[in-house]
Amino acid sequence: MSFPAYVRLGPLALHPHWIFESLAYTAGFYLYRRLRRRQGDVIESRDRWWVIAAAIVGGFAGSRILSAFEDPVFLADHWRQPQLLFGGKTIVGGLVGGLIAVESIKGLRGIRVATGDLLALPLALGIAIGRIGCFLSGVDDESYGIATRLHQLSDDALRVEEGSLYPALYRMEEQGLIEAEWRPTSNNRNAKFYALTRKGRRAAQAELDGWLRLSGAVARVLRALEQEA
Numbered sequence: 001m002s003f004p005a006y007v008r009l010g011p012l013a014l015h016p017h018w019i020f021e022s023l024a025y026t027a028g029f030y031l032y033r034r035l036r037r038r039q040g041d042v043i044e045s046r047d048r049w050w051v052i053a054a055a056i057v058g059g060f061a062g063s064r065i066l067s068a069f070e071d072p073v074f075l076a077d078h079w080r081q082p083q084l085l086f087g088g089k090t091i092v093g094g095l096v097g098g099l100i101a102v103e104s105i106k107g108l109r110g111i112r113v114a115t116g117d118l119l120a121l122p123l124a125l126g127i128a129i130g131r132i133g134c135f136l137s138g139v140d141d142e143s144y145g146i147a148t149r150l151h152q153l154s155d156d157a158l159r160v161e162e163g164s165l166y167p168a169l170y171r172m173e174e175q176g177l178i179e180a181e182w183r184p185t186s187n188n189r190n191a192k193f194y195a196l197t198r199k200g201r202r203a204a205q206a207e208l209d210g211w212l213r214l215s216g217a218v219a220r221v222l223r224a225l226e227q228e229a
Contacts, residue, residue: 005136035118049150051115054105055098063089068142085113091127104164169194177203 006013041048065092106115172178177200180192196204 016136017133020136021130024126024133026114027129028122031120031125034121035121039118041118043111043115047111048115050105050109051102051111052119054101055119058101058104059094059098062100063091063094066090066096100191105218176200212213 003018007016007019008014036048076087102115106112169178169180173180175195176197178194179197180194182192184191
């Protein structure tokens, strides 16, 4: 299976991220409407729509604001380019922003009862469907793309944890072996692109030569042991 796994509709090839994100919103809203019809509501319709609007606005703003603050260095270097700063999204930021906005609007409108019961299941359903789109997007989703790509190219043989990969990349950048550049992607998200420097290419070739010598020596030893057995 190749990634991103585009959804084919006749001659059209649709990116899975947008397909499943739209499906997540649609399914979540449908489930909310169905639960509300079956269970009723603890607040009036007018207040409910205020709560929903606050959740949407707060979630939208929170997901992008927290995403911008995930990399303070990038934020400091590009604070005059909002199209780059706020191109990303994060689920945690969306949840926090939505919660703050909902509680604020409830305070303004004098709502004292819990209003989240009707939204809990639709929210969970929407997040689950959205994550499917992130998975099918693969490296193109910029979610730990390097580790995912290594996993794919090695046929599941290499599994590199993000906690060890990205500190290593930082050290290599400090040593001048690689250079990094933040650029917007086809999804209008921020992604850090790495490339070997001239020094890095020389070091990579030296490491490759050493690995080939070592692997060849090990192979010769193993063949000799098999012949003696």
